[in-house]
Amino acid sequence: MTALYEASHEGERYVGFGAPEDATAQDAVLTLYPLGDTDLRAQVLAARGDVAALTAALATGREPRTVPAAEVRLLPPLLPDSLGDALVSGFMQTHNVKVDASTQSQPNWFFKGLGDSLKISGGRLRAPAGAVALTEEAEVVLVYVTDEDGTPQYAGYTFGNDLTDIGRFKRHAGHLSYAKLCDAGVAPWLFLGTPPSQVTGQVVIERGSAEVWRGSFTTGTKALHYGLRDIMSELFSYEGLRHPGRVHYVYLGADRSSFHSGFTIADQDRIEIDFATHGVTLTHTVDWH
Structure with missing residues (x-):
């Protein structure tokens, strides 16, 4: 590809x-x-x-x-020179494996940061020192460029790691907005086609020189409970998001993560996510500040 x-x-x-x-x-x-x-x-x-x-x-x-x-x-794909013109956000609990009786017609959306929160492979992902329980989230990321008329136009897709303080969210669901304010890993590759229907791979987490967790994941549009066109149309119906020239990086949610196996990421852990079907590997070290 x-x-x-x-x-x-x-x-x-x-x-x-x-x-x-x-x-x-x-x-x-x-x-x-x-x-x-x-x-x-x-x-x-x-x-x-x-x-x-x-x-x-x-x-x-x-x-x-x-x-x-x-x-x-x-560099992160299509990153503007002015980092304030890049908006990093996403949806949570979008995958079929997470559907339950409380599932809403539109998934919760969150703001993650501006352009400086995007870190390509080899970078360090910052998380607040007071984080309750950190987890990785291997995700497809859609990239949109807002044209001169204020319409976000789909440019392509890439892959990312939505580092999340899932412990804070589990402790208080109203704190989703805080739980997501960690840096985001992103691949530099922009794939120009339609979003992938199926992506599979594995996560390896190392502490020091030892592997401490390993697991597989499945994502892509087939894994989503929601129709992509519907959720993106709803998101971009809000005029405040449609500033001309703004680039959007939208994380589409994750399969089960290491947290669901009872694991919690610690300061200086090294996360490697292999999106095997697409030849993309992301490696980041976590920094608690």
Whole structure:
């Protein structure tokens, strides 16, 4: 599966295309195209999901550079220069495995942070020192760019880790808004197609040099209790979310996590999430502040 990614190298912005495995393999070399003043978000919207057209628009007439992946800093997909123009949010209890008698017609929505809360693989996920019980959440993330008319336009999808203080939520359901104010892991790859119907993988958590928890997960649109079109239409019916130029990163909820097995993440634990069906691996260390 081909994905788009943005990178910084020697102070300049570049764009690249390829499978995630190609960029993360040992001694990987990337072919990058200089962006200069090009508005990548506008180019993605103009292509309307046509990978060939987008590749041509971003590669034609630009001299490519071949750079070792180790020398490149990958960026969250379509992240605006002004981090305040990125809004990170999501839905909870969306999956069929979590449906019960209390399930609502529209899932609870939460605000998670602005652009600085997004951390690509290798970064550190911040959580408040007073957290009750932290857990990882392996999720599909939808990316929307709000056009000049104030309409959020779907740009593509990626994958993330919605670190959550689930203990605080379980102790007081009204504290969902606090429970979600931890950093979010995100992959730098933007897949330009429709959201995936099925994603499978596994989570490994290490403490020091020892593996302390391992489990598998299933997500994707087939795993959702809710119709994606319906919940996104309801969300973006609120004018306050439709500021032109704003980029939305919407986390779609998770399958069961390590918390449901009785495990609690500790300070400095290392979380590795392998989205095996899509070749994406996210690794983050948790920092309690």
